[in-house]
Amino acid sequence: MAGTPPRVLTIAGSDSGGGAGLQADLRALFACGVHGLTAVTAVTVQNSLGVTGYVEIPADVVAAQVEAVATDIGVNAAKTGMLASAAIIEAVAGVLDRVDVGPFVVDPVAASMHGHQLLADDALDALRTLLFPRATLVTPNLDEVRLITGLEVRSRADQRKAAEALHALGPRWVLVKGGHLWDDPECLDVLYDGEEFTEFLGPRYDVAHTHGSGDTLASAICSRLARGESVPEAVRFGKDFIVRSVAAAYPLGGGVGPVSPLWRLEGRGEGT
Numbered sequence: 001m002a003g004t005p006p007r008v009l010t011i012a013g014s015d016s017g018g019g020a021g022l023q024a025d026l027r028a029l030f031a032c033g034v035h036g037l038t039a040v041t042a043v044t045v046q047n048s049l050g051v052t053g054y055v056e057i058p059a060d061v062v063a064a065q066v067e068a069v070a071t072d073i074g075v076n077a078a079k080t081g082m083l084a085s086a087a088i089i090e091a092v093a094g095v096l097d098r099v100d101v102g103p104f105v106v107d108p109v110a111a112s113m114h115g116h117q118l119l120a121d122d123a124l125d126a127l128r129t130l131l132f133p134r135a136t137l138v139t140p141n142l143d144e145v146r147l148i149t150g151l152e153v154r155s156r157a158d159q160r161k162a163a164e165a166l167h168a169l170g171p172r173w174v175l176v177k178g179g180h181l182w183d184d185p186e187c188l189d190v191l192y193d194g195e196e197f198t199e200f201l202g203p204r205y206d207v208a209h210t211h212g213s214g215d216t217l218a219s220a221i222c223s224r225l226a227r228g229e230s231v232p233e234a235v236r237f238g239k240d241f242i243v244r245s246v247a248a249a250y251p252l253g254g255g256v257g258p259v260s261p262l263w264r265l266e267g268r269g270e271g272t
């Protein structure tokens with residue numbers, strides 16, 4: 001019998017296309033060798049062309065899922081993705097007062113890559129005041145930086161300014177992702193702990209298929225936090241993981257295909 005692997009909880013929405021959301025999280029977590037747990041927040045109607053609608057899961061059911069897995073199975077690290085509403089954010093904050101989920105990564109998902117809104121306008125304040133102060137790490141993209149801080153990021157120097165503004169909201173660490181800095185020939189992610197900036201520089205691949213990149217990155221980071229690694233160590237692993245997963249992205253449907261963590265499982269025959 002195998003030993004119990006580390007457990008990572010994702011509090012996120014379902015993507016019927018299997019490219020992003022909790023499906024991307026579970027895929028990445030599996031490839032990273034940890035057991036994935038889910039608290040579903042919303043069910044989106046989504047494919048490679050975009051999101052055409054979603055229904056929210058009742059906030060008390062979201063909290064109950066977190067409580068159920070934390071009290072029985074135990075959670076070594078957790079992340080949030082699509083949270084949909086202020087009521088769900090309040091319920092998540094409430095249950096985190098009662099149960100321990102270890103290091104807590106907030107990926108402040110506000111919209112799909114096609115621009116469809118996944119978070120109610122009036123939920124931004126709850127995100128800022130209830131979740132950011134609890135977060136071990138927040139991982140916004142540049143659109144989310146603008147929504148949360150009002151800052152427009154146009155350069156690597158702006159990424160640092162944004163990291164400072166986000167850190168002032170209370171998270172222990174901030175990772176400002178540079179995937180949307182389209183003029184930059186490389187993808188720079190900037191990590192900040194209130195004192196020091198650490199830069200994670202990677203290539204910018206000319207691929208159309210980057211659906212789920214943010215979810216995959218945050219899940220890979222969580223898989224290492226769950227093993228007790230420090231945030232900079234876990235982000236180093238996550239950045240390498242996402243670069244390889246973007247390189248392995250595949251077409252799917254008529255629109256944007258997903259990044260793929262499957263490269264990590266290839267070549268592993270039976271018994272290896």
Ligand SMILES: Nc1ncnc2c1ncn2[C@@H]1O[C@H](COP(=O)(O)OP(=O)(O)OP(=O)(O)O)[C@@H](O)[C@H]1O
Pocket residue numbers: 020112113140141142177178179180187188189202203204205206207210211212213214215217239242243246
């Ligand atoms: N074309 C690319 N080539 C290589 N790395 C990329 C590319 N696009 C994004 N990345 C990396 O993927 C990660 C996610 O970045 P991004 O800023 O796109 O987040 P995101 O918008 O939250 O992702 P998504 O909404 O697509 O899930 C970052 O580490 C970023 O540097």
Ligand SMILES: Cc1ncc(CO)c(N)n1
Pocket residue numbers: 012013014015020021022044046081082109111112113211212213214215
């Ligand atoms: C459910 C869901 N979560 C997150 C994203 C953003 O990648 C998405 N498109 N769909």
